[in-house]
Amino acid sequence: MELDSLKYVWRTLGTQPASGKSPEEIRALLQRRSGGIVTRMRRNLTGELILIAATYTPAILFYFLDFEGRLSGIAWLFILLLAILAVYFYRKNQLLKAMQCTGCSLYSNLQRQINTLKKYIKFYVWSGTIMIPVMFILSWLIIRQKFPAAPGADLFYQLSGTPWWQHPLVWAVFLIPFTVGIYFVNLWYVHRLYGRHIRKLQDLLREMDEE
Amino acid sequence: MKLVQEHRLLLYKVCRVYCFTEADRQDLFQEIVIQLWKSYPAFRGDSKFSTWLYRIALNTAISDLRKHKRRPSITSTDDIPPALPEMTWPGEEEQQLQQLYAAINRLSDVEKALVMLYLEDKSYEEMEEIMGINQNNLRVKMNRIREKLRKMTKEATYGIR
Numbered sequence: 001m002e003l004d005s006l007k008y009v010w011r012t013l014g015t016q017p018a019s020g021k022s023p024e025e026i027r028a029l030l031q032r033r034s035g036g037i038v039t040r041m042r043r044n045l046t047g048e049l050i051l052i053a054a055t056y057t058p059a060i061l062f063y064f065l066d067f068e069g070r071l072s073g074i075a076w077l078f079i080l081l082l083a084i085l086a087v088y089f090y091r092k093n094q095l096l097k098a099m100q101c102t103g104c105s106l107y108s109n110l111q112r113q114i115n116t117l118k119k120y121i122k123f124y125v126w127s128g129t130i131m132i133p134v135m136f137i138l139s140w141l142i143i144r145q146k147f148p149a150a151p152g153a154d155l156f157y158q159l160s161g162t163p164w165w166q167h168p169l170v171w172a173v174f175l176i177p178f179t180v181g182i183y184f185v186n187l188w189y190v191h192r193l194y195g196r197h198i199r200k201l202q203d204l205l206r207e208m209d210e211e
Numbered sequence: 212m213k214l215v216q217e218h219r220l221l222l223y224k225v226c227r228v229y230c231f232t233e234a235d236r237q238d239l240f241q242e243i244v245i246q247l248w249k250s251y252p253a254f255r256g257d258s259k260f261s262t263w264l265y266r267i268a269l270n271t272a273i274s275d276l277r278k279h280k281r282r283p284s285i286t287s288t289d290d291i292p293p294a295l296p297e298m299t300w301p302g303e304e305e306q307q308l309q310q311l312y313a314a315i316n317r318l319s320d321v322e323k324a325l326v327m328l329y330l331e332d333k334s335y336e337e338m339e340e341i342m343g344i345n346q347n348n349l350r351v352k353m354n355r356i357r358e359k360l361r362k363m364t365k366e367a368t369y370g371i372r
């Protein structure tokens with residue numbers, strides 16, 4: 001098969017009287033949801049954000065309005081958590097926005113996707129890992145404020161008589177192995193989600209580089 | 212809208228080259244149109260419109276890597292996409308074209324893009340603009356593809372491996 005001899009056949013495709021899509025049909029296409037990977041990722045992110053906001057807002061209002069405002073400290077802790085999560089969502093959204101440049105050349109778009117996806121994965125893993133001890137400590141503070149510890153009821157109450165420097169040590173002994181475990185779980189999960197995609201993009205780029 | 216209509220055949224060709232089933236072609240066509248719509252405000256005319264259009268279409272077809280459906284999963288009649296026009300050609304040309312598509316289907320995604328641009332009579336300069344591969348490398352790749360297609364035809368015709 002000679003490519004040059006097929007140029008004519010290929011070009012006649014363009015001269016066929018095709019009925020094509022009417023402007024209405026094209027407009028209808030634009031009304032549908034995009035199925036692109038980045039668009040789907042952004043949609044999922046919005047879903048997560050709505051879920052978090054829908055869960056936290058009633059809790060915040062509850063602690064502000066009930067108990068004559070005596071437990072408003074808990075509401076503030078929830079607001080702090082929400083602020084941390086807002087930064088997390090903002091950063092993720094920024095990365096997703098930067099992931100595609102469909103108007104760029106194929107090579108630079110692939111490169112951009114790979115680099116941004118790597119940053120996204122790194123951010124996903126680290127934020128997901130760091131968030132665990134932070135959430136744990138904040139949740140403990142919330143619980144502690146709501147239910148003051150009864151003698152002998154929890155480890156950290158029992159520590160109250162011990163020197164101050166032992167407190168972070170106990171936290172560390174408890175939280176470090178847990179956080180390390182979470183790190184590896186996150187790593188595995190993120191690679192399960194995006195690993196194949198990133199490998200495919202890298203293969204394409206490698207093929208384009210080959211001489 | 213007008214521009215999409217004017218260039219729809221080009222978009223159909225991209226869909227035909229990158230998708231095996233009609234449902235996938237419809238999906239890809241829709242995705243390309245959406246991407247064109249989104250990206251159009253950023254088009255400043257630095258390159259030819261067709262170059263920009265190819266970039267959008269190929270970027271969507273290649274780097275989006277959506278899962279190809281084996282069967283269309285249409286549940287409601289409202290979801291049925293309007294059919295792409297069936298393109299028919301007289302006997303011999305149609306046969307040649309079918310052979311061409313069959314051969315193209317065996318190429319990698321990058322090679323498919325190069326063959327398409329070559330058949331569209333794009334200069335190496337334009338191909339470089341669209342693909343982002345330097346012209347020397349493009350020439351090497353095109354020669355390799357030509358050779359590959361020749362080999363494939365021989366294999367198909369004479370069963371030679």
